[in-house]
Amino acid sequence: MSDSPILVTRSSMPPFEEYVKEIEPLWESHWLTNMGEKHRALEAALENYLGVDDLALFVNGHQALECVLEAMQLKGKVITTPYSFASTTHAIVRKGLTPVFADIKPDDYTIDPAQIESLIDEDTCAIVPVHVYGNLCDVDAIQDIADRHGLKVIYDAAHAFGVFRGDRSSATFGDAAMFSFHATKVFNTIEGGAVCFRGPELKTKLNRWKNFGIADEETVEYVGGNAKMNEFAAAMGLCNLRHLDGEIAKRQKVAERYWERLETAPGVKVCRPAAGITPNYAYLPVVFEEDEFGATRNDVFDALKAHDVYARKYFYPLINDFDCYRGREGFDSSRTPVAKHVADRVLTMPMYADLALEDVDRICDIVQACGK
Numbered sequence: 001m002s003d004s005p006i007l008v009t010r011s012s013m014p015p016f017e018e019y020v021k022e023i024e025p026l027w028e029s030h031w032l033t034n035m036g037e038k039h040r041a042l043e044a045a046l047e048n049y050l051g052v053d054d055l056a057l058f059v060n061g062h063q064a065l066e067c068v069l070e071a072m073q074l075k076g077k078v079i080t081t082p083y084s085f086a087s088t089t090h091a092i093v094r095k096g097l098t099p100v101f102a103d104i105k106p107d108d109y110t111i112d113p114a115q116i117e118s119l120i121d122e123d124t125c126a127i128v129p130v131h132v133y134g135n136l137c138d139v140d141a142i143q144d145i146a147d148r149h150g151l152k153v154i155y156d157a158a159h160a161f162g163v164f165r166g167d168r169s170s171a172t173f174g175d176a177a178m179f180s181f182h183a184t185k186v187f188n189t190i191e192g193g194a195v196c197f198r199g200p201e202l203k204t205k206l207n208r209w210k211n212f213g214i215a216d217e218e219t220v221e222y223v224g225g226n227a228k229m230n231e232f233a234a235a236m237g238l239c240n241l242r243h244l245d246g247e248i249a250k251r252q253k254v255a256e257r258y259w260e261r262l263e264t265a266p267g268v269k270v271c272r273p274a275a276g277i278t279p280n281y282a283y284l285p286v287v288f289e290e291d292e293f294g295a296t297r298n299d300v301f302d303a304l305k306a307h308d309v310y311a312r313k314y315f316y317p318l319i320n321d322f323d324c325y326r327g328r329e330g331f332d333s334s335r336t337p338v339a340k341h342v343a344d345r346v347l348t349m350p351m352y353a354d355l356a357l358e359d360v361d362r363i364c365d366i367v368q369a370c371g372k
């Protein structure tokens with residue numbers, strides 16, 4: 001049991017010696033970035049793990065998302081969810097596109113396909129759904145809508161690395177899927193990200209966009225930025241990937257302990273994986289309904305904090321309530337009442353592979369003591 005503060009997450013790291021061995025060849029080659037040996041090896045390993053033919057690595061997930069929106073040359077409106085991390089909507093807005101918010105489903109917090117169709121008009125070019133907490137969106141319904149209206153689907157799969165439906169990984173749905181390999185994610189490269197997509201055309205574009213639009217020594221084709229992953233990050237990824245299954249198995253034990261302990265309390269809702277899904281146990285969201293439970297989310301947050309346990313109000317506030325978007329047309333959380341309801345009541349509990357089950361029990365005791 002831990003007597004130091006328990007934070008909401010703790011990054012997975014390989015044994016030190018393993019990482020040192022992985023980076024040793026860099027002292028021979030002096031090749032530190034720009035699609036080097038580790039970069040190529042990680043791309044191949046990830047393509048194999050995810051079951052995809054095409055994948056491009058990036059410096060982080062956010063740049064990966066911006067780059068794919070740009071490389072697809074989208075214009076107009078993009079239907080998305082306000083129940084996500086800032087990155088999702090920021091990427092859309094920063095690329096000059098207009099986000100249109102659909103509400104979420106109350107059971108798994110992903111975008112509600114039934115809300116999407118009525119928001120489509122002649123300016124709509126794409127849908128950017130989010131596999132929130134690793135819960136797969138209703139990918140079939142979304143694809144059906146996209147096909148009928150000729151829209152691109154770009155998944156924010158930042159939470160969904162290691163999630164499979166049958167033998168299909170989360171990378172295989174839609175026109176493209178973005179992953180984040182940030183330190184706090186289930187699989188990390190310290191900072192990093194990737195886009196999975198289909199077709200050689202997008203591959204060339206993405207690889208040029210992330211390197212100033214440079215096509216060859218004498219040709220600069222696009223006004224691209226710099227979003228390349230370096231060799232040290234790629235080496236971290238190669239090591240962490242070897243340990244991923246073990247880390248997920250440990251997370252499963254933690255998640256199941258939380259669910260068993262919390263789901264019987266009245267007014268407390270946990271989120272178990274859907275049938276047919278192999279989950280990654282990325283997050284442990286719990287929703288507290290005050291009238292049944294007898295305490296608010298903020299009461300629980302404060303009680304945990306008083307015991308040096310740091311849960312996170314994730315996602316709160318909703319993106320359509322952010323200060324930076326105040327007064328913008330269409331940014332109004334009263335239009336997405338389910339998302340607002342959940343954002344006001346959700347807390348993600350500490351969740352990481354090495355969290356001791358005794359600590360989970362202690363956390364659950366604190367939570368239960370808040371109820372009536």
Ligand SMILES: *Cc1c(COP(=O)(O)O)cnc(C)c1O
Pocket residue numbers: 060061062063084085087088130156158159179180181182191192193
């Ligand atoms: C982490 C995250 C991102 C951004 O990824 P970075 O690698 O941190 O840039 C985007 N969307 C969601 C939902 C995320 O959780």
